[in-house]
Amino acid sequence: MLALILLAAFALALWFWVWRWRSRLHAPFLSVPGPPALPLLGNTFQIVSKSSTELFHWMLELEKSYGKVYKVDGIYEYVLFYAAAEHVEKIMTCAEFNCKGDDYNVLLEWLGTGLLTSNGNKWFTHRKALTSAFHFKILDNFVPVFDRKSSILVKKLLENVGDTVEIFPLVKLYTLDVIIETAMGTASEAQTKQSKYTLAVEEIAAIAFFRMFNRIFYSDFVFQFSKLYEPYKRCLRTIHDFTLSVIEKRRQTLLLSSTAASDRPDIQVQDDRELGSRTKKALLDILLQTNIDGRPLTNEEVREEVDTFMFAGHDTTASAITFILYALAKHPEIQEKVYEEIVFNIGTDKDAPVNISSLNDLKYLDLVIKESLRKYPPVPFISRTAIKEANLGGVILPANTNITIGIYNMHHNAEYFPDPEQLIPERFETERGAEKLNPYAYVPFSAGSRNCIGQKFAQYEIKSTISKVIRCCRVQLPFASYEPPLKAEMILKPMDDMPLRFYPR
Numbered sequence: 001m002l003a004l005i006l007l008a009a010f011a012l013a014l015w016f017w018v019w020r021w022r023s024r025l026h027a028p029f030l031s032v033p034g035p036p037a038l039p040l041l042g043n044t045f046q047i048v049s050k051s052s053t054e055l056f057h058w059m060l061e062l063e064k065s066y067g068k069v070y071k072v073d074g075i076y077e078y079v080l081f082y083a084a085a086e087h088v089e090k091i092m093t094c095a096e097f098n099c100k101g102d103d104y105n106v107l108l109e110w111l112g113t114g115l116l117t118s119n120g121n122k123w124f125t126h127r128k129a130l131t132s133a134f135h136f137k138i139l140d141n142f143v144p145v146f147d148r149k150s151s152i153l154v155k156k157l158l159e160n161v162g163d164t165v166e167i168f169p170l171v172k173l174y175t176l177d178v179i180i181e182t183a184m185g186t187a188s189e190a191q192t193k194q195s196k197y198t199l200a201v202e203e204i205a206a207i208a209f210f211r212m213f214n215r216i217f218y219s220d221f222v223f224q225f226s227k228l229y230e231p232y233k234r235c236l237r238t239i240h241d242f243t244l245s246v247i248e249k250r251r252q253t254l255l256l257s258s259t260a261a262s263d264r265p266d267i268q269v270q271d272d273r274e275l276g277s278r279t280k281k282a283l284l285d286i287l288l289q290t291n292i293d294g295r296p297l298t299n300e301e302v303r304e305e306v307d308t309f310m311f312a313g314h315d316t317t318a319s320a321i322t323f324i325l326y327a328l329a330k331h332p333e334i335q336e337k338v339y340e341e342i343v344f345n346i347g348t349d350k351d352a353p354v355n356i357s358s359l360n361d362l363k364y365l366d367l368v369i370k371e372s373l374r375k376y377p378p379v380p381f382i383s384r385t386a387i388k389e390a391n392l393g394g395v396i397l398p399a400n401t402n403i404t405i406g407i408y409n410m411h412h413n414a415e416y417f418p419d420p421e422q423l424i425p426e427r428f429e430t431e432r433g434a435e436k437l438n439p440y441a442y443v444p445f446s447a448g449s450r451n452c453i454g455q456k457f458a459q460y461e462i463k464s465t466i467s468k469v470i471r472c473c474r475v476q477l478p479f480a481s482y483e484p485p486l487k488a489e490m491i492l493k494p495m496d497d498m499p500l501r502f503y504p505r
C-alpha cells in the first residue's frame with residue numbers, strides 16, 4: 001500500500017515538474033498560433049505519424065490555417081515557422097540567426113563541420129577562404145565538364161525513343177558525375193558504371209533525409225538500434241575512405257609538381273595558384289592550396305568540405321533539372337521558345353561547345369530557370385537557430401529556438417507572385433517590373449551571408465544541361481494532364497519519379 005502511495009506521489013511530482021517545465025517552454029509563444037496540441041505531448045503524434053511527404057503537405061495546410069507565422073509543439077521544443085518576406089529578410093541578414101538549425105545534426109558524422117553544417121568562427125574563416133573557389137574563371141573550366149557529361153545524359157534519355165523514361169535517377173547520376181569530376185578532379189564514370197562510392201552517397205543521403213523527418217530515428221541513441229545503422233556505417237566508411245584517398249593522392253601530385261618546379265627552374269611550370277589560369281582546377285585543388293589562420297587545411301578539414309560539396313551540389317541540381325524538364329514538357333510553347341533561342345545563339349550543331357559567354361546569351365532560358373526554381377524550389381525549407389534571445393515579428397524568441405523558413409510557401413504565395421501555380425517566366429523580366437518582386441520572397445539559393453556558395457556553379461550547370469538536352473531532344477509528358485505528386489525531404493522531389501518522353505530533334 002505504502003509503495004503504491006509513494007509511486008502515485010512520485011508520478012504526481014513528475015507530472016507537476018513536466019507541466020511546470022512545459023509551461024515555461026510555452027510561455028514565450030503564447031501569442032503564436034499553431035495546431036491544437038495535447039497537454040503534455042504537444043503535436044508529437046501528428047509529427048511522428050506522418051511520412052516526410054505528409055509532413056510537407058501538413059506544413060502547407062498549417063500556413064493556410066494559421067498564417068505566415070505559426071508554431072509546432074514538439075514536446076521538448078517549439079519550432080517556429082516563418083513564411084513572410086519581412087521576417088525572412090531579418091533571419092537571413094542578422095547575425096543572431098546565422099546558426100544552422102538542429103535538423104542538420106544528422107549530417108554531422110558524414111559532413112563533419114564543412115561549410116553547410118559549421119557555425120561561428122570556423123564557418124566564417126572557411127566561407128571567406130572558399131569564396132574564390134567559385135570565381136567565374138574557375139567555373140569557366142567546369143563548363144566543358146557539364147557539356148561532356150550532358151552528352152552522356154542525352155544518350156541515355158534517347159535510348160528508347162518515345163517510351164517513357166524515369167528521368168530522376170538518370171539526372172541524379174549525371175549531377176553526381178559532374179560534381180565528382182569538378183569537386184575532386186578525379187575521372188568519373190558515374191553514369192555508365194556503378195561504383196561503391198556513388199551508391200554509398202545515394203544511400204547515405206536517403207538515410208539522412210529519413211532521419212531528419214523521423215523524430216524517433218533522429219536521436220543518435222535510438223538510431224544505433226535501427227536496421228539502417230549498419231548500412232549507414234558502411235556508407236560512411238566507403239565515402240570517407242574514398243574522399244581521403246583522393247585528397248592524399250592529389251596532395252602528393254601537387255607536392256611533386258611544386259618540387260619539380262623548384263628543382264628545375266629551367267622548366268616552365270604554369271602557376272596554377274593564380275585565379276584565371278587555364279589549367280584545369282578542381283575545387284579540391286583550391287582547398288589544398290588554401291591557407292586559413294596561416295596554415296594549410298588538414299586532410300580531415302579538406303574532406304569535410306569536399307563531402308559537403310558532394311552532398312549540397314548533387315541532389316539539389318538534380319531536382320532543379322528534373323523539374324525544369326518537366327515544366328518544358330508541360331509547356332511546349334515555352335520549350336519551342338527556349339529551343340529557338342538556343343539555335344539562334346549556339347546553332348543546330350548538337351556537338352557545338354558552349355562556354356560561359358554563350359550561356360550568358362540565353363536570356364529567355366534564364367527566365368525559365370528562375371521561374372521553375374520558384375515553382376519547384378529544390379530546397380523547400382531551411383532551418384536556423386536563434387543564437388541569443390531575439391525579437392522576430394513581435395515574438396521574443398529565447399536563445400536556441402529552432403526556426404523553419406518556408407521557401408516553398410513564399411514562392412507559392414499570391415501576395416508575392418500573382419497566379420503562383422502558373423509557370424510565367426516573364427514575371428522575372430525587368431521590363432515587366434521584376435525589380436518590384438520582394439527579393440526575400442524569392443530565395444531558392446537562400447540569401448544573406450549564408451546563401452548558397454555554389455549558386456553560380458549550379459546556375460551554369462543547369463543552363464548548360466538544359467540547353468544541351470533541348471538542343472538534342474524534344475521533351476513530352478507521358479500523357480497530357482500529367483502532374484507529378486511532390487515529395488519534400490530536405491530536397492523537393494517527384495514522389496514517384498518523373499516519367500517523360502524524349503524524341504531526337
Ligand code: HEM
Nearest residue numbers: 115116312313316317320378379382445446452453454458
Ligand atoms: C539548384 C541547385 C542548388 C540549390 C537550389 C541550392 C540551395 C541552397 C540553399 C537554399 C542553401 C542554404 C541552406 C541553409 O541555409 O540551410 C545552400 C547552401 C549551400 N550550398 Fe547550395 N544549392 C544548390 C547547389 C549547390 C552546389 C552545386 C553546391 C556546390 C558545388 C552548393 C553548395 C552549398 C554550400 C557549401 C552551402 C552552405 C553555404 C554556407 O552555409 O556558407 N549548392 N544551397
